[in-house]
Amino acid sequence: MNQWFILLKKEFLEMSRNYKWVWVPITFILLGILDPLTSYYLPQIIDSVGDLPEGTVIQIPEPSAAEVFIMSLSEYQLIGILIIVLSTMAIVSGERKSGVVQLILVKPVSYFSYITSKWAGALILISSSLFLGMLASWYYTGVLYEFLPFSDFLAAYWAYALWLILVLTLVVLCSAALKHPGATAMVTLITVFVLNLVGGSLTHALEWSPTQLPLYVSERLTTNQWPEHIWPAAGLAALFTFAFLVMAILLFKRKELAD
């Protein structure tokens, strides 16, 4: 356990030295406030840059606070996932490729600790960035439209975080299995987006699928209650996260580290 914390501390030090602790939270916050701001100021923006003929009347229906908040979540669904993938795609393969892993693993370091400490470091970074980002979104929505109950925010956060952690763990698994970070990025992005696409059209067949979690969060925010399949979907997300992590450790163990 002691060794695990030494490894985790190193992950934190590395993430602060390469400024991940700066740019990831900032990007998540910017993504979070983008939609409340743009939808609130949209009429003015169109007015000032639109160059429309005189007398044009544009009517934009005023979105509800919940809708604005849901819109900002959809930013995470695209750009947020891209950031997660790009910032962690080399999490395991990077050290193997550079060769530094040879110096670390000839020390009596357990493979379990090595992988899980890296995973935990990234998890803390992503989940706290997401928290800050969603909090900023919630706050701006509140200031510009109306404040949603804080419990709505919390409910949306945990379910959404569960989904993004699953994506993150998939990245860790691919990074342990594939040598090239670019391959990791491609495999995870394609998997996630294809599943999302399929999930969007086959809502019935996939109602227990973790990919439906973002959808269920939207439902929770608009109808004020969880749809019935949230619990199996959330449970499966946790189960898959665990399974991916175990697979990552096993794969990493079996791989020969020296080449």
Next chain:
Amino acid sequence: MALVRVDNLVKNFKEMKVIKGLDFELEAGKCVALIGANGAGKTTTLKMLAGLLDPTEGTIEFEGEEKVGDHRKLIGYLPQHPVFYEWMTAREFLEYVGKLSGLSVKEAKERTEELLELVGISDAKNRKIGKFSGGMKQRLGIAQAIIHRPKLIMLDEPVSALDPLGRREVLELLDKLKLEATVLFSTHILNDAEEVCESILFLHNGEIIESGTMEQFREKYQQSKIDLVFKGCAENFVEKFANNDDVISIKHEGNKASLYVRDLEAAKVSILNSAVDENWPLYKFEISSISLEEVFMKVVQK
């Protein structure tokens, strides 16, 4: 008492047989050189001993290993091209690997200071490793290999990439390390091996073709040989010995000549007699002993 016992070690990469059954033992407290040409399998052998590669067949047993197959506490390893976390400072890195090896925070700090001093990079201890020169990285590499006082220190070509000065310093360092642990290092520079090590393993095409101490090699491969250096062309003076019964063969090149002889004493007398009688312009007369390089050439050609 053997510290490590290697039994029928085989390694295949796909269809290629890189290591074809090694058997050897490393005795505690000895310095052993692993010698071989490029591609002979030195690095692969060391990596298997370090646990970074799994052997296809065979076993590696360490005396006093806690868990079967995991002897990492007992070894220190320096790869041929060590790579570090470039964003760490030398001190941070040593403390980090020290703690990973099971030292307490305090021990790791003390040991780090001690080793930075020993390998001679304490001036640069707070500099980022990314800014280090090759020689400094090599020293840091040695420091990280010995931080937890391993019983076996394995160094893969520790001096090949260094300039003459750095090479000398590292060899002196190896001399010091010998006092504390068994040292196994690979090299293709024979002089280095001859200088530091008692014991030598010759690796060729994935097999150990010869092993032993320098003295054993001398006895086994010593050929009585007399080296002569002349002022002027050597050929004219030595060619008449070609028919001499004591002489096996003659090699000459420019002003140098080597005579391989059967009976050293008899040959010595007849050569020196001719030298005096014919008033040879002789610069040098030497009864030579065999060098590691010659042993290497011989065992490889066998």
